Amino acid sequence: MTDAAPRLHALVEQLLGVPLPVRVRAWDGSQAGPPDAPTLVVRNRRALRRLLFKPGELGLARAWVAGDLEIEGDLYLALDLLSGLIWERGEEARSLTEAVRDPQFRSAVRGLLKLAGPPLPPAPPPEEIRRTGHLHTRRTDRRAISHHYDVGNDFYEIVLGPSMVYSCAYWDAPDGTLEDAQRDKLELICRKLALTPGQRLLDVGCGWGSMAVHAAREHGVRVVGITLSQEQATYARKRVADAGLTDRIEIRVQDYRDVSDGPYDAISSIGMAEHVGTAKYLQYATDLHKLLVPGGRLLNHQIARRPQRDESAYHIDEFIDAYVFPDGELAPVGTTVTQLERAGFEVRDVESIREHYALTLRRWVARLEDDWERAVRLTSPGRARVWRLYMAACAVGFERNRLGVNQVLAVRTPESGDSGMPLRSRTWN
Known part of the structure:
Protein backbone atom coordinates (compact mmCIF):
# COMPACT_ATOMS: atom_id res chain seq x y z
CA MET A 1 0.00 0.00 0.00
CA THR A 2 1.16 3.54 -0.74
CA ASP A 3 -1.22 5.64 1.30
CA ALA A 4 0.85 6.38 4.42
CA ALA A 5 1.28 10.11 3.69
CA PRO A 6 -2.44 10.88 3.09
CA ARG A 7 -3.34 8.96 6.22
CA LEU A 8 -0.62 10.67 8.26
CA HIS A 9 -1.50 14.13 6.95
CA ALA A 10 -5.19 13.65 7.77
CA LEU A 11 -4.51 12.22 11.22
CA VAL A 12 -2.14 15.06 12.18
CA GLU A 13 -4.69 17.66 11.09
CA GLN A 14 -7.34 15.83 13.09
CA LEU A 15 -5.04 15.74 16.09
CA LEU A 16 -4.09 19.43 15.89
CA GLY A 17 -7.45 20.76 14.81
CA VAL A 18 -5.79 23.04 12.23
CA PRO A 19 -4.48 22.56 8.67
CA LEU A 20 -0.94 21.20 8.33
CA PRO A 21 0.93 23.88 6.32
CA VAL A 22 3.67 21.60 4.91
CA ARG A 23 3.64 18.72 2.46
CA VAL A 24 4.33 15.23 3.79
CA ARG A 25 6.20 12.41 2.05
CA ALA A 26 6.14 9.06 3.83
CA TRP A 27 8.42 6.02 3.82
CA ASP A 28 6.30 4.31 1.15
CA GLY A 29 6.80 7.16 -1.34
CA SER A 30 3.30 8.58 -1.00
CA GLN A 31 2.76 12.34 -0.62
CA ALA A 32 0.01 14.62 0.64
CA GLY A 33 -0.50 18.27 1.45
CA PRO A 34 0.01 21.64 -0.26
CA PRO A 35 1.96 20.98 -3.49
CA ASP A 36 4.14 24.11 -3.37
CA ALA A 37 5.00 23.94 0.34
CA PRO A 38 8.24 22.58 1.85
CA THR A 39 8.13 18.83 2.35
CA LEU A 40 8.42 17.04 5.68
CA VAL A 41 10.00 13.70 4.84
CA VAL A 42 9.04 10.92 7.27
CA ARG A 43 11.65 8.29 6.44
CA ASN A 44 10.28 5.45 8.55
CA ARG A 45 7.63 4.44 11.05
CA ARG A 46 10.20 4.87 13.83
CA ALA A 47 9.77 8.64 13.47
CA LEU A 48 6.11 8.31 14.44
CA ARG A 49 6.96 6.07 17.37
CA ARG A 50 9.42 8.66 18.65
CA LEU A 51 6.77 11.39 18.39
CA LEU A 52 4.05 9.34 20.03
CA PHE A 53 6.32 8.16 22.82
CA LYS A 54 7.58 11.70 23.52
CA PRO A 55 5.07 14.23 22.10
CA GLY A 56 6.29 17.74 21.46
CA GLU A 57 9.70 19.23 20.82
CA LEU A 58 11.77 16.43 22.29
CA GLY A 59 10.18 13.72 20.15
CA LEU A 60 10.60 15.86 17.05
CA ALA A 61 14.21 16.56 17.98
CA ARG A 62 15.04 12.90 18.47
CA ALA A 63 13.52 11.98 15.12
CA TRP A 64 15.41 14.81 13.39
CA VAL A 65 18.79 14.08 15.00
CA ALA A 66 18.46 10.36 14.25
CA GLY A 67 17.69 11.10 10.60
CA ASP A 68 14.13 9.75 10.79
CA LEU A 69 12.77 13.15 9.75
CA GLU A 70 14.05 15.53 7.08
CA ILE A 71 12.88 18.71 5.40
CA GLU A 72 13.14 19.21 1.66
CA GLY A 73 12.82 22.69 0.26
CA ASP A 74 13.27 25.97 2.13
CA LEU A 75 14.24 25.00 5.69
CA TYR A 76 13.53 28.49 7.05
CA LEU A 77 10.09 28.61 5.45
CA ALA A 78 9.28 25.15 6.80
CA LEU A 79 10.30 26.14 10.32
CA ASP A 80 8.38 29.39 10.01
CA LEU A 81 5.24 27.51 8.94
CA LEU A 82 5.62 24.87 11.64
CA SER A 83 6.43 27.38 14.38
CA GLY A 84 2.78 28.32 14.57
CA LEU A 85 1.97 24.70 15.46
CA ILE A 86 4.93 23.94 17.71
CA TRP A 87 5.74 27.18 19.54
CA GLU A 88 3.20 29.92 18.94
CA ARG A 89 -0.31 28.56 19.35
CA GLY A 90 -0.43 30.00 22.86
CA GLU A 91 -3.87 30.31 24.39
CA GLU A 92 -5.52 29.00 21.22
CA ALA A 93 -4.09 25.53 21.82
CA ARG A 94 -6.03 23.13 23.99
CA SER A 95 -4.42 21.67 27.06
CA LEU A 96 -3.64 17.97 26.92
CA THR A 97 -6.32 17.34 29.55
CA GLU A 98 -8.93 19.04 27.37
CA ALA A 99 -7.70 17.29 24.23
CA VAL A 100 -7.92 13.74 25.57
CA ARG A 101 -11.60 14.29 26.35
CA ASP A 102 -12.25 14.93 22.65
CA PRO A 103 -13.31 11.73 20.81
CA GLN A 104 -11.72 13.01 17.58
CA PHE A 105 -8.40 13.55 19.35
CA ARG A 106 -8.46 10.04 20.80
CA SER A 107 -9.40 8.63 17.41
CA ALA A 108 -6.44 10.42 15.78
CA VAL A 109 -4.02 9.06 18.39
CA ARG A 110 -5.30 5.52 17.82
CA GLY A 111 -4.86 5.99 14.09
CA LEU A 112 -1.29 7.22 14.50
CA LEU A 113 -0.46 4.31 16.82
CA LYS A 114 -1.76 1.87 14.23
CA LEU A 115 0.20 3.61 11.46
CA ALA A 116 3.41 3.70 13.56
CA GLY A 117 3.22 0.02 14.44
CA PRO A 118 5.27 -1.81 17.10
CA PRO A 119 7.67 -1.86 18.87
CA LEU A 120 8.61 0.99 21.23
CA PRO A 121 11.04 3.56 19.80
CA PRO A 122 14.79 3.01 20.23
CA ALA A 123 16.91 4.85 22.76
CA PRO A 124 17.50 8.57 22.17
CA PRO A 125 20.33 9.49 19.78
CA PRO A 126 23.79 9.51 21.42
CA GLU A 127 24.05 13.28 20.93
CA GLU A 128 21.43 13.79 23.66
CA ILE A 129 22.70 14.73 27.10
CA ARG A 130 20.89 13.85 30.31
CA ARG A 131 20.79 16.08 33.35
CA THR A 132 22.56 14.81 36.45
CA GLY A 133 22.99 16.53 39.79
CA HIS A 134 22.02 20.06 40.79
CA LEU A 135 21.87 22.87 38.27
CA HIS A 136 24.71 25.35 37.93
CA THR A 137 27.22 23.93 40.35
Missing part, protein backbone atom coordinates in the same frame (compact mmCIF):
# COMPACT_ATOMS: atom_id res chain seq x y z
CA ARG A 138 30.82 24.30 39.22
CA ARG A 139 30.87 20.63 38.17
CA THR A 140 27.60 20.65 36.23
CA ASP A 141 28.45 23.95 34.54
CA ARG A 142 31.79 22.50 33.38
CA ARG A 143 29.95 19.46 32.02
CA ALA A 144 27.38 21.58 30.18
CA ILE A 145 30.03 23.85 28.67
CA SER A 146 32.10 20.86 27.58
CA HIS A 147 29.07 19.30 25.86
CA HIS A 148 28.49 22.43 23.81
CA TYR A 149 31.94 23.87 23.16
CA ASP A 150 34.24 20.86 23.12
CA VAL A 151 32.72 19.57 19.88
CA GLY A 152 36.01 20.34 18.14
CA ASN A 153 37.69 23.58 17.12
CA ASP A 154 37.84 22.45 13.47
CA PHE A 155 34.06 22.09 13.45
CA TYR A 156 33.58 25.58 14.88
CA GLU A 157 35.95 26.99 12.26
CA ILE A 158 33.57 25.68 9.59
CA VAL A 159 30.57 27.38 11.18
CA LEU A 160 32.06 30.60 12.53
CA GLY A 161 34.71 31.36 9.95
CA PRO A 162 38.09 33.04 10.55
CA SER A 163 36.75 35.42 13.22
CA MET A 164 35.85 32.50 15.53
CA VAL A 165 33.30 34.69 17.29
CA TYR A 166 30.31 32.73 18.57
CA SER A 167 27.83 35.51 19.28
CA CYS A 168 25.68 37.96 17.36
CA ALA A 169 27.59 40.05 14.82
CA TYR A 170 26.90 43.73 14.18
CA TRP A 171 25.95 44.37 10.57
CA ASP A 172 26.31 47.58 8.61
CA ALA A 173 24.32 46.02 5.74
CA PRO A 174 22.78 42.57 5.14
CA ASP A 175 25.19 41.86 2.28
CA GLY A 176 28.32 42.59 4.31
CA THR A 177 30.86 39.94 5.26
CA LEU A 178 30.61 37.93 8.44
CA GLU A 179 34.20 38.79 9.35
CA ASP A 180 33.58 42.55 9.05
CA ALA A 181 30.36 42.29 11.07
CA GLN A 182 32.08 40.38 13.88
CA ARG A 183 34.97 42.84 13.95
CA ASP A 184 32.48 45.71 14.15
CA LYS A 185 30.71 43.97 17.06
CA LEU A 186 33.95 43.64 19.02
CA GLU A 187 34.84 47.24 18.28
CA LEU A 188 31.38 48.40 19.37
CA ILE A 189 31.85 46.67 22.72
CA CYS A 190 35.30 48.21 23.17
CA ARG A 191 33.86 51.66 22.47
CA LYS A 192 31.01 51.15 24.92
CA LEU A 193 33.52 50.11 27.56
CA ALA A 194 35.65 53.20 26.69
CA LEU A 195 38.83 51.11 26.78
CA THR A 196 42.13 52.98 26.96
CA PRO A 197 45.76 51.74 26.92
CA GLY A 198 46.94 50.18 30.16
CA GLN A 199 43.51 49.32 31.54
CA ARG A 200 42.64 45.83 32.77
CA LEU A 201 39.80 44.01 31.02
CA LEU A 202 38.16 40.80 32.24
CA ASP A 203 36.52 38.87 29.40
CA VAL A 204 34.08 36.42 30.98
CA GLY A 205 33.39 33.46 28.72
CA CYS A 206 36.24 34.43 26.40
CA GLY A 207 35.59 31.67 23.87
CA TRP A 208 38.35 31.30 21.31
CA GLY A 209 39.97 34.58 22.36
CA SER A 210 38.59 36.95 19.71
CA MET A 211 37.55 39.75 22.08
CA ALA A 212 40.77 39.48 24.07
CA VAL A 213 42.96 39.74 20.98
CA HIS A 214 40.94 42.62 19.50
CA ALA A 215 40.89 44.64 22.72
CA ALA A 216 44.60 44.16 23.42
CA ARG A 217 45.73 44.81 19.83
CA GLU A 218 43.41 47.71 18.97
CA HIS A 219 43.04 49.42 22.37
CA GLY A 220 46.22 48.53 24.26
CA VAL A 221 44.51 46.97 27.29
CA ARG A 222 45.70 44.03 29.38
CA VAL A 223 43.19 41.19 29.26
CA VAL A 224 42.32 38.18 31.38
CA GLY A 225 40.02 35.84 29.46
CA ILE A 226 38.27 32.99 31.28
CA THR A 227 36.43 29.95 29.92
CA LEU A 228 35.38 26.54 31.20
CA SER A 229 36.26 24.86 27.89
CA GLN A 230 39.69 23.26 27.64
CA GLU A 231 39.51 23.20 23.85
CA GLN A 232 38.63 26.88 23.67
CA ALA A 233 41.47 27.80 26.02
CA THR A 234 44.03 25.84 24.00
CA TYR A 235 42.87 27.50 20.79
CA ALA A 236 42.78 30.97 22.35
CA ARG A 237 46.28 30.68 23.79
CA LYS A 238 47.66 29.77 20.37
CA ARG A 239 45.91 32.77 18.82
CA VAL A 240 47.35 35.03 21.48
CA ALA A 241 50.86 33.67 20.87
CA ASP A 242 50.51 33.96 17.09
CA ALA A 243 49.45 37.60 17.52
CA GLY A 244 52.47 38.33 19.74
CA LEU A 245 50.27 39.38 22.64
CA THR A 246 51.31 36.97 25.41
CA ASP A 247 52.58 39.91 27.46
CA ARG A 248 49.10 41.47 27.45
CA ILE A 249 46.67 38.55 27.44
CA GLU A 250 46.21 35.67 29.88
CA ILE A 251 43.74 32.89 29.07
CA ARG A 252 42.50 30.82 32.01
CA VAL A 253 40.28 27.79 32.43
CA GLN A 254 38.35 29.27 35.34
CA ASP A 255 34.83 29.73 36.68
CA TYR A 256 33.70 33.35 37.03
CA ARG A 257 32.94 32.59 40.68
CA ASP A 258 36.63 31.88 41.29
CA VAL A 259 38.12 35.10 39.89
CA SER A 260 39.72 36.92 42.80
CA ASP A 261 42.41 39.15 41.30
CA GLY A 262 40.39 42.33 40.80
CA PRO A 263 39.90 45.14 40.48
CA TYR A 264 39.37 45.43 36.74
CA ASP A 265 38.65 48.62 34.83
CA ALA A 266 36.11 46.91 32.56
CA ILE A 267 34.37 43.57 32.08
CA SER A 268 32.95 42.11 28.90
CA SER A 269 30.52 39.19 29.06
CA ILE A 270 29.53 38.24 25.52
CA GLY A 271 27.08 35.38 25.09
CA MET A 272 28.04 33.82 28.42
CA ALA A 273 25.28 34.89 30.81
CA GLU A 274 22.77 32.52 29.15
CA HIS A 275 24.67 29.72 30.91
CA VAL A 276 24.46 31.27 34.39
CA GLY A 277 20.90 30.24 35.28
CA THR A 278 18.07 32.14 36.90
CA ALA A 279 18.89 31.03 40.44
CA LYS A 280 22.55 32.10 40.11
CA TYR A 281 22.12 35.31 38.15
CA LEU A 282 22.19 37.70 41.10
CA GLN A 283 25.38 36.04 42.32
CA TYR A 284 26.88 36.40 38.83
CA ALA A 285 26.02 40.11 38.72
CA THR A 286 27.24 40.69 42.28
CA ASP A 287 30.55 38.91 41.64
CA LEU A 288 31.23 41.02 38.56
CA HIS A 289 30.26 44.22 40.39
CA LYS A 290 32.83 43.45 43.12
CA LEU A 291 35.55 42.87 40.52
CA LEU A 292 35.22 46.36 39.01
CA VAL A 293 36.88 49.57 40.12
CA PRO A 294 34.46 52.40 41.05
CA GLY A 295 33.37 53.85 37.73
CA GLY A 296 34.21 50.60 35.94
CA ARG A 297 31.93 49.38 33.18
CA LEU A 298 30.30 46.04 32.37
CA LEU A 299 29.08 45.19 28.87
CA ASN A 300 26.65 42.27 29.16
CA HIS A 301 25.72 40.86 25.74
CA GLN A 302 22.92 38.32 26.22
CA ILE A 303 20.09 36.52 24.41
CA ALA A 304 16.64 37.19 25.85
CA ARG A 305 13.24 35.56 25.51
CA ARG A 306 9.89 37.26 25.42
CA PRO A 307 8.14 37.53 28.81
CA GLN A 308 5.21 35.24 29.46
CA ARG A 309 1.87 36.31 30.90
CA ASP A 310 2.39 33.61 33.50
CA GLU A 311 6.12 33.36 34.17
CA SER A 312 5.57 30.42 36.51
CA ALA A 313 4.37 28.40 33.50
CA TYR A 314 7.53 29.02 31.46
CA HIS A 315 9.50 25.90 30.60
CA ILE A 316 12.94 25.45 29.13
CA ASP A 317 13.13 24.54 25.44
CA GLU A 318 13.43 20.73 25.44
CA PHE A 319 15.42 20.45 22.21
CA ILE A 320 18.00 23.06 23.21
CA ASP A 321 18.31 21.67 26.73
CA ALA A 322 18.85 18.10 25.53
CA TYR A 323 21.05 18.71 22.50
CA VAL A 324 22.51 22.20 22.44
CA PHE A 325 22.84 24.21 25.67
CA PRO A 326 22.31 21.87 28.63
CA ASP A 327 21.08 23.83 31.64
CA GLY A 328 20.94 27.08 29.69
CA GLU A 329 18.21 29.51 30.71
CA LEU A 330 16.92 32.62 28.97
CA ALA A 331 15.27 35.54 30.76
CA PRO A 332 13.43 38.64 29.55
CA VAL A 333 15.68 41.66 29.22
CA GLY A 334 13.75 43.42 31.99
CA THR A 335 14.66 40.63 34.40
CA THR A 336 18.33 40.95 33.45
CA VAL A 337 18.33 44.70 34.00
CA THR A 338 16.61 44.29 37.37
CA GLN A 339 19.16 41.72 38.55
CA LEU A 340 22.10 43.91 37.48
CA GLU A 341 20.63 46.83 39.39
CA ARG A 342 19.97 44.68 42.45
CA ALA A 343 23.67 43.79 42.39
CA GLY A 344 24.57 47.48 42.61
CA PHE A 345 25.07 48.41 38.95
CA GLU A 346 23.66 51.51 37.34
CA VAL A 347 22.31 50.45 33.95
CA ARG A 348 23.13 53.19 31.45
CA ASP A 349 22.24 51.77 28.08
CA VAL A 350 20.30 48.86 26.58
CA GLU A 351 20.63 48.22 22.84
CA SER A 352 18.59 45.57 21.10
CA ILE A 353 20.31 44.01 18.08
CA ARG A 354 17.75 41.28 17.43
CA GLU A 355 17.75 41.51 13.62
CA HIS A 356 21.55 41.28 13.61
CA TYR A 357 21.42 37.80 15.14
CA ALA A 358 19.06 36.51 12.46
CA LEU A 359 21.56 37.64 9.81
CA THR A 360 24.44 36.07 11.74
CA LEU A 361 22.70 32.72 12.14
CA ARG A 362 21.79 32.51 8.47
CA ARG A 363 25.47 33.01 7.59
CA TRP A 364 26.50 30.28 10.03
CA VAL A 365 23.95 27.87 8.56
CA ALA A 366 25.17 28.64 5.05
CA ARG A 367 28.76 27.92 6.05
CA LEU A 368 27.74 24.61 7.64
CA GLU A 369 25.72 23.55 4.60
CA ASP A 370 28.55 24.52 2.22
CA ASP A 371 31.00 22.23 4.05
CA TRP A 372 28.50 19.61 5.23
CA GLU A 373 30.47 16.44 4.51
CA ARG A 374 33.52 17.68 6.40
CA ALA A 375 31.37 18.83 9.33
CA VAL A 376 29.87 15.34 9.54
CA ARG A 377 33.33 13.72 9.45
CA LEU A 378 34.56 15.99 12.25
CA THR A 379 31.60 15.30 14.54
CA SER A 380 28.76 12.93 13.59
CA PRO A 381 25.74 13.07 11.27
CA GLY A 382 23.52 13.63 14.31
CA ARG A 383 25.65 16.44 15.71
CA ALA A 384 25.74 18.26 12.39
CA ARG A 385 21.96 17.89 12.12
CA VAL A 386 21.57 19.33 15.64
CA TRP A 387 23.49 22.43 14.66
CA ARG A 388 21.69 22.95 11.37
CA LEU A 389 18.26 22.73 13.00
CA TYR A 390 19.25 24.75 16.07
CA MET A 391 20.74 27.66 14.14
CA ALA A 392 18.01 27.78 11.48
CA ALA A 393 15.23 27.61 14.09
CA CYS A 394 16.89 30.35 16.14
CA ALA A 395 17.19 32.54 13.04
CA VAL A 396 13.42 32.23 12.59
CA GLY A 397 12.95 32.91 16.31
CA PHE A 398 14.86 36.20 16.08
CA GLU A 399 13.09 37.20 12.87
CA ARG A 400 9.67 36.58 14.43
CA ASN A 401 10.59 38.38 17.70
CA ARG A 402 10.34 35.20 19.76
CA LEU A 403 13.94 35.81 20.79
CA GLY A 404 15.99 38.95 21.31
CA VAL A 405 19.58 39.85 22.03
CA ASN A 406 20.66 42.91 23.97
CA GLN A 407 23.81 44.72 24.92
CA VAL A 408 23.39 46.12 28.42
CA LEU A 409 25.99 48.69 29.51
CA ALA A 410 26.19 49.03 33.29
CA VAL A 411 28.48 51.02 35.57
CA ARG A 412 29.72 50.50 39.09
CA THR A 413 28.85 54.10 39.87
CA PRO A 414 30.74 55.42 42.93
CA GLU A 415 29.03 57.05 45.90
CA SER A 416 29.84 60.47 44.47
CA GLY A 417 27.39 59.69 41.65
CA ASP A 418 29.95 60.45 38.94
CA SER A 419 29.37 57.63 36.44
CA GLY A 420 32.00 58.87 34.01
CA MET A 421 29.47 58.59 31.19
CA PRO A 422 29.26 61.34 28.56
CA LEU A 423 26.09 63.41 28.40
CA ARG A 424 25.34 61.95 24.98
CA SER A 425 26.61 58.42 24.78
CA ARG A 426 24.87 57.46 21.52
CA THR A 427 24.29 58.96 18.13
CA TRP A 428 21.15 57.74 16.39
CA ASN A 429 21.06 57.44 12.61
